Amino acid sequence: MSNQTFTAYVVDEVEKGVFERNIKERTMDDLPEGNVVVRVHYSSLNYKDALSATGNKGVTRNFPHSPGVDASGVIEESSDDRFSPGQEVIVHGYDLGCNTSGGFSEYIRVPADWVVPMPEGLSLRESMIFGTAGYTAAYSVQRLEEFGVTPEKGEVLVTGATGGVGSVAVAILAKAGxxxxxxxxxxxxxQFLLDLGAKEVISRDDATDDSGRPLLKGRWSGVVDTVGGEILATAIKSTNPRGIVTCCGNVASADLPINVFPFILRGVSLVGIDSQDSPMEQRQKIWQRMASDWKIDTLEDLTTEITLQELDTNIELILKGGQKGRVLVNLS
Ligand SMILES: NC(=O)c1ccc[n+]([C@@H]2O[C@H](COP(=O)([O-])OP(=O)(O)OC[C@H]3O[C@@H](n4cnc5c(N)ncnc54)[C@H](OP(=O)(O)O)[C@@H]3O)[C@@H](O)[C@H]2O)c1
Known part of the structure; x- marks a missing residue:
């Protein structure tokens, strides 16, 4: 199929530091080496894709490039025994969409070690409504569980709650009780957040303490933080003794203005979440849960479906912090 052409969203560096985004025809020869070729049916928009699409060299070094850290689709070719043509699969994270041509393209070619078989109970479309953001939310909830934060322990805070990771975290936590x-x-x-299952909605200002106090009144048994900065620091200072705070993002700030007191006086733990390179065994376990007990009933309510042509406006929106829920990219 080397001469076959297909459509992809391509970012070019037209001169140093100047980037252009277009829908282009590509050939299979434009794709990197790999032993599995997937016809992509769905992708999704994550914050990292917006960084790649706007030339952030911390995410993508070389252009032209097709972003898209997420893809679900059907295997077209495989030279690896574990996979065969016609099989439905998910590929997310690792280097997909960073320095490997990603899911904003009708085809991807990737190493077989990156490929997750579609778990029973999840469709190609549903898997990408979750996507990397949903996986990251589920991974965060799994960590809370592992560290003993059960529903009866008390309230759990989710920050950046209308965003991709935040909205799925609200819905999974609510479903889990x-x-x-x-x-x-x-x-x-x-109302969007209450409909996803939140019991209470607080403003970003209410979640931010700038008094400089090292500890605040304890309220949370657990926290899923997606934003970093002052909000994460405030959440840690407001966590009950031996509570758990997960940290996955930095849209507010990569800084963490805090001292050691919540950790040494309350035994609070800060748990890092890195979905990109999470091991395959863990990946498959988390996808199984998203296909079963964590398969939220509100998947469609948090979804905006777009085509490759509509990516530009949604990229601008996510960069301004304006994304609500999940943006599903339909390439089928
Ligand atoms: N570590 C990992 O494995 C991993 C995986 C996926 C994503 N991430 C990271 O997680 C973060 C969230 O990703 P996402 O895909 O959910 O992004 P997103 O859809 O853009 O959601 C981020 C949300 O954060 C809030 N926000 C935006 N700007 C803010 C600011 N300046 N101060 C405070 N809150 C702000 C907004 O929600 P509200 O308006 O509701 O407050 C926004 O919708 C990103 O930093 C992303 O890179 C990390």
Whole structure:
């Protein structure tokens, strides 16, 4: 199929530091080496894709490039015994969409070690409504569970709650029986969060303490933080003794202005979440849960479906912190 052409969203560096984004025809020869070829049916938009699409060299070094850290589709060719043509699969993370041509393209070619067989109970479309953001949310909830944060222990805070990771975290936690408090900068979207299962919505300002005090009144048994900075610091200082705070993002700030007191006086633990390179065994376990007990009933309610042609406006929106829920990219 080397002469076959297909459509992809391509970012070019037209001169140093100047990037252009276009829909282009590509050939299979444009794709990198790999032993599995997937016809992509769905991808999704994550914050990292917006960074790649706007030339962030920390994410993507070389252009032309097709972003897209997520893809679900059907195997077209495989030279690896574990996979065969016609099989439905998910590929996310590792180097997909970073320095390997990604899911904003009708075809990807990847190493077989990156490929997750579609778990029973999840469709190609549903898997990409979750996507990397949903996987990261589920991974965060799994960590809370592993460290003993059960629903009866008390309230769990989710920050950046209307975003991709945040909205899925609210919905999974609610489905699992937790009392979820959602913090958002979009207070006009409170009903959206209540519909996903949040018990209470607080404003970003209410979730930010700038008094400089080293400890605040304890409220949270667990926290899923997606934003970093002052909000994460405030959440840690407001966590009950031996509570768990997960940290996955830095849209507010990569800094963490805090001292050691919550850790040494309350035994609070800060748990890092890195979905990109999470091991395959863990990946498959988490996808199984997203296909079963964590398969949220509100998947469609948090989805905006777009085509490759509509990516540009959605990339601008996510960079401004304006994304609500998940943006599903349909390439089928
Ligand atoms: N570590 C990992 O494995 C991993 C995986 C996936 C994503 N991430 C990271 O997680 C973060 C969230 O990703 P996402 O895909 O959910 O992005 P997203 O859809 O853009 O959601 C981020 C949300 O954060 C809030 N926010 C935006 N700007 C903010 C600011 N300046 N201060 C405070 N809150 C702000 C907004 O929610 P509200 O308006 O509701 O507050 C926004 O919707 C990103 O930093 C991303 O890179 C990490």
């Amino acid at each position: 937790y009392n979820v408090v959602a913090s958002t900068g979009k207070t006009d979207q409170a």
